[in-house]
Amino acid sequence: MSMNGYEFVAEYPLVGSLRAQRFRMANGLSVAVVEDHTTPIFAYQTWYKVGSADEPAGRQGLAHLFEHMMFRKTSRRNTGVFDQEVNFSGGSDLNAYTARDQTVYHFTFPVEKLELAADLEADRMQNLIIDEETFEIEKGAVLAEKNRTLDDPMRALWDVLYKEAYTTHNYRYTTIGDIETIKSFTVQEAEEFYRRYYAPNNALVIVVGDVWAEEVMSIIGEKYGNIPLAPTPSRLSMQEPPQKEDRSITITHPKAVKPISARLWHVPSVEHPDYPALAVLGRILTSGKSAILRERLVYSAKVTELVADAFNSRDSGMFEFLVQLVDGIPYDDVQNIFFAAVEELALGRISDDQMQVVKNNLQRGLYQSILSQSNLARNLGEGYIMADNLAMQFSFMKRTEHTTVADIRRVARQYILDAKSTLGHVLPEEGART
Numbered sequence: 001m002s003m004n005g006y007e008f009v010a011e012y013p014l015v016g017s018l019r020a021q022r023f024r025m026a027n028g029l030s031v032a033v034v035e036d037h038t039t040p041i042f043a044y045q046t047w048y049k050v051g052s053a054d055e056p057a058g059r060q061g062l063a064h065l066f067e068h069m070m071f072r073k074t075s076r077r078n079t080g081v082f083d084q085e086v087n088f089s090g091g092s093d094l095n096a097y098t099a100r101d102q103t104v105y106h107f108t109f110p111v112e113k114l115e116l117a118a119d120l121e122a123d124r125m126q127n128l129i130i131d132e133e134t135f136e137i138e139k140g141a142v143l144a145e146k147n148r149t150l151d152d153p154m155r156a157l158w159d160v161l162y163k164e165a166y167t168t169h170n171y172r173y174t175t176i177g178d179i180e181t182i183k184s185f186t187v188q189e190a191e192e193f194y195r196r197y198y199a200p201n202n203a204l205v206i207v208v209g210d211v212w213a214e215e216v217m218s219i220i221g222e223k224y225g226n227i228p229l230a231p232t233p234s235r236l237s238m239q240e241p242p243q244k245e246d247r248s249i250t251i252t253h254p255k256a257v258k259p260i261s262a263r264l265w266h267v268p269s270v271e272h273p274d275y276p277a278l279a280v281l282g283r284i285l286t287s288g289k290s291a292i293l294r295e296r297l298v299y300s301a302k303v304t305e306l307v308a309d310a311f312n313s314r315d316s317g318m319f320e321f322l323v324q325l326v327d328g329i330p331y332d333d334v335q336n337i338f339f340a341a342v343e344e345l346a347l348g349r350i351s352d353d354q355m356q357v358v359k360n361n362l363q364r365g366l367y368q369s370i371l372s373q374s375n376l377a378r379n380l381g382e383g384y385i386m387a388d389n390l391a392m393q394f395s396f397m398k399r400t401e402h403t404t405v406a407d408i409r410r411v412a413r414q415y416i417l418d419a420k421s422t423l424g425h426v427l428p429e430e431g432a433r434t
Contacts, residue, residue: 005025005026005221005225006023006024006025006026006031006217006220006221007023007024008021008022008023009022009023009024009030010022012389012390012391012394013391013394014034014370014376014391014394015366015367015370015394018034018036018370018376019034019035020032020033020034020380020390020391021033021034021035021213022390023213023217025200025220025221025224025225026225027200027201027224027225027227027228027229028199028200028201028202028229029200029201029203029204029205029220029224029227030203030204030205030384031204031205031206031207031216031217031220032204032205032206032207032380032384032390033206033207033208033211033213033216033217034206034207034208034209034373034376034377034380035210035211035212035213036208036209036210036373036376037210038210039209039210039373040110040111040210041108041109041110041111041209041210041373042108042109042111042114042117042207042208042209042210042211042373043093043106043107043108043206043207043208043209043372043373043374043376043377044106044107044108044109044114044117044118044121044205044206044207045104045105045106045205045206045374045377045378045381046104046105046106046121046125046203046204046205046206047102047103047104047203047204047205047206047381047384047385048102048103048104048197048198048202048203049101049102049197049202049203049232049385050063050102050103050197050202051063051098051099051100051101051102051103051175052064052098052099052100052170052173052174052175052177053100053101053169053170053171053235053238053313053314053315054170054197054235055170055173057170057173058181059181059185059189060170060173060174060175060177060178060181061142061174061175061176061177061178061181061182061185062177062185062189062190062193063098063103063175063193063197064098064142064175064176064177065138065139065142065177065182065185065190066103066190066193066194067096067097067098067103067105068138068141068142069128069130069134069135069138069190070096070105070124070128071083071096072128072129072134072138073128073129073134074123074124074127074128074129075127075129076123076127077123079134082120082124085116085120086107086109086120089109089110089113089116090109090110090113091107091108091109091113091117092107092108092109093106093107093108093374094106094107095107098175099175100170100171100175100313100314101313101314101315101385101386102381102385104378104381105121106374106377106378108209108373108374111209111210111211114207114211114215114216114219115219115223118205118219118220118222118223118224119223121205121223122220122223122224122227125198125200125203125224125227126227128194128198130187130190130191130194131187132187135185135187135190139182139183139185142176142177142182143179143182143183145176146176146177146178146179146182149176151255152255153253153255153256153260153426154260154322154324154426156251156253156426157251157253157260157262157424157425157426158262159174160249160251160424161249161262161264161422161424162174162264162318164247164248164249164422164424165243165247165264165266165318165422166240167240167241168238168239168240168241169238169239169240169315169316170238171240171313171315171316195230196230196232196233197232199227199228199229199230199232200224200227200228200229201229201230201232202230202232204381204384205220205224206377206380206381207377208373208374208376208377208380209373238315240266240315240316242266243266243419243420243421243422244420245420246420246421246422246423247420247421247422247423248422248423248424248425249422249423249424249425250424250425250426250427251424251425251426251427252426252427252428252429253426253427253428253429254429256426256427256428256429257428258304258324258325258326258327258428259324259325259331259425259426259427259428260305260322260323260324260325260425260426261322261323261325261331261334261335261423261424261425261426262307262320262321262322262323262423262424263320263321263322263335263421263422263423263424264318264319264320264321264421264422265318265319265415265416265419265420265421266316266317266318266415266419267310267312267316267317267318267319267415268316268317269312269313269314269315269316269317269386270312270317270386270387270392270396271386271387271392274407274410274411274414274415275310275312275317275396276396276399276400276402276403276407277403277407277408277410277411278310278319278411278415279309279310279362279396279400280355280358280359280362280400280403280407280408281310281342281345281408281411281412282308282309282310282319283309283358283361283362284345284350284354284355284358284408285308285341285342285345286306286307286308286309287357287358287361288357288358288361290354290357292341292344293306293308293337293338293341294306296337296341297323297334297337297338301326302325302326302329302333302334302337303323303324303325303326303329303334304324304325304326305322305323305324306322306323307320307321307322307323308320308321308322308338312386313386314385314386319415319416321338331425339417342412342416342417343412343417345408345409345412346409346412346413346417347409348405348406348408348409350405350408355403355405355408359400359401359403362397362400363397366379366393366394366397379393379394
């Protein structure tokens with residue numbers, strides 16, 4: 001550890017001359033800095049290793065509710081002052097979100113506001129005030145948000161489908177939680193949550209933009225250096241057992257105007273050697289104008305919405321296939337087209353041109369995303385959460401470049417055609433059909 005209270009941990013090559021430098025404070029706070037002097041702004045993000053998957057069964061929703069509390073008052077700033085300081089200082093992109101594995105706070109500032117950004121985030125990391133009145137107000141706001149999600153038939157389908165597909169892991173629960181659970185949360189629970197998870201040794205601060213690493217660490221050392229670490233608990237082991245049978249569930253929804261169907265298959269985490277091939281497989285099916293399923297389902301007017309892709313979280317992932325059906329088109333017809341396309345891939349019927357187009361699209365998407373400081377910071381944060389590797393997204397891209405037809409054949413057979421799945425339908429309440 002240096003005399004300034006931090007140590008250099010590692011440097012991660014990204015794209016071109018961009019490098020992410022990682023540091024660690026004496027109190028365990030991780031810091032990532034990317035010096036990018038193309039524009040006089042910087043993105044400032046704080047990633048906490050806590051999300052809905054860290055909550056005990058039956059108490060889902062507190063991580064998301066607590067995210068709302070972080071915009072309220074501290075011992076140094078009254079309610080509303082945080083937002084005012086950001087807005088009056090030229091800040092933008094002020095927001096936050098909670099997911100299964102993380103809670104993230106972010107904003108963007110003109111370059112001269114680095115000290116203010118650090119002061120704002122360090123303040124609410126250590127000085128948040130959680131009182132009964134404020135907590136009840138935010139519970140009301142979250143309940144209103146929950147009611148809005150209940151009006152979305154696709155969201156309703158995903159909620160019940162994931163609960164059916166996972167039997168053990170907390171990924172089966174929704175991030176926002178259930179209405180009665182949200183109503184029952186107490187100030188004491190929120191205070192315990194804050195002390196347990198909102199500690200420097202459970203967080204990564206990311207600064208990307210027109211900054212210098214030495215200055216960033218000097219300011220962060222001043223603002224965060226006195227925040228004590230906490231005995232942050234490790235996530236309980238929640239290994240999902242292999243799915244040994246097909247499952248299905250059908251619901252109706254008053255706002256559904258057309259049938260929507262989705263199917264899930266369990267796939268390994270992003271660090272697994274098979275994950276790049278699964279990602280490429282999904283994009284062969286749907287990415288680009290000449291994608292197999294786009295031609296056979298969208299252009300042929302069988303579906304109005306189409307998803308087929310591998311999605312991931314820290315502990316495991318899902319391959320998702322979703323369609324919104326055109327009136328009069330039976331789901332079985334669409335399902336047969338999907339499986340026929342995957343069977344073709346399993347037989348190796350993939351041209352070199354198809355493979356190259358997908359790989360080029362993946363690369364282009366990554367390169368376009370890092371043109372924004374905030375998106376680049378998000379790439380780093382996702383790598384930190386999923387693999388403790390700031391360059392995870394960039395190393396993943398290199399792994400996809402080496403994906404072969406043989407890899408596609410194998411994963412198509414192993415994870416989809418020969419695997420068990422969970423199928424869900426959401427139907428209009430009137431005239432429902434299967």
